[in-house]
Amino acid sequence: MAAIITIFIAAILTDNFVLSKFLGICPFLGVSKKLNTAVGMSAAVIFVMLLATAVTYPIQVHILDVYDLGYLQTIVFILVIAALVQLVEIVLKKYIPSLYKSLGIYLPLITTNCAVLGVTLLNFTKTVDGRGLTYIEALVNSLGAGLGFMLAMVIFAGVRSRVEQSDAPEALKGLPITLIAASIVSVGFLGFAGLGA
């Protein structure tokens, strides 16, 4: 139980996917202009991360490891994720159009989001108490990573709405000042680094 809590907190705060691991920077910069789009995108990312972990973990443990096919990890994972995202999109479109309207539009972007592939790969490199993650712990890790992504997106959407109105020097306007603002938000997250110890 203690291990699960440690993994969860670490994934959200100390190892924040966006601000300390640099995964998913494109949506972080691209979709954080408005709070509602930031929340919609993050919700879709959390959903896909959980689903991707739920599917890729058994594939790795029961197929790739058993038949000594570890080198196929990258290619199998990305294809599984791409197919999964496509499937989710079709199902949502057909059966839950209201959810499709709010989350579905972000799904194609998520296929090539390095945070999703990243979390499925990191589930096998991360260790807790000197051993690899179990299935449940991997799912908790993905949930934490997704929530951390959402936290960073929501915080940054707030910061950004102010930055957009600021009177920055001409060359810094737009993305450069946004990146510098992200740097300052990231300093805030450095403060959580002590939590891990």
Add this chain to the structure above:
Amino acid sequence: MKIIQTFTKGIVKENPVLRLVLGTCPTLAVTTMASNAIGMGAAATLVLLCSNIAISALRKVIPDKVRIPAYITIIAGFVTMVQMLVKAFAPAINDSLGIFLPLIVVNCIILGRAEMFASKNSVVPSIFDALGMGVGFTATLLCMGTIREILGNGTWFGLPITQGVIPPMLIMILPPGGFFVFGILMALANKLSGDGKKAELGCAGCPMAASCGSANLGECSSEKKAQTEEETKAEAVAAVSEGGDK
């Protein structure tokens, strides 16, 4: 002549990182040391070169509807090969790049060039396009890696440079330093390019734009920006007057 332009545009005018804002994740993550930057740049360039050749050669065979999954499969194949090569011949680079080596699969530069260039051009121009983009990517990474390593650690490629003169500023090799240096470099590129065009995270470079509902709504497109600029100004005025009232 045109071939040379195809090569050079990737280095300056359409620099994938600073002008097209693609591949931001590896740019920020691996540039803590100049040697990592070179390793990442070389690996990505090799994958880009191979995938551009394969995709441009197969461009008439791949059906339009399933082109993105086909491209992803081709790219993932080459990434796996590069991963094995790096593991065998440069294990140190493999350790320091870690998860970002397999993540080359989802690097927007590679899928972006497949969609924008290789799927529409023959093999030879695609080779030069890949080389130009690869050199542009590597040069930008090296530039960032140099700045961050010298300021943050006092070394360059591991050799002591400013030790004893300037105390190392650790924050430069921590995540905030990455965002900061990237922001400053992009501002410099905006300033020096002189054509008044800003680096913009737009749908122009995004390979998923065609299938993305968000792009159709104009959420991340640069065209929408022009329209909303007036709205933003109006909002700003409203915010200022509101502040005055308080």
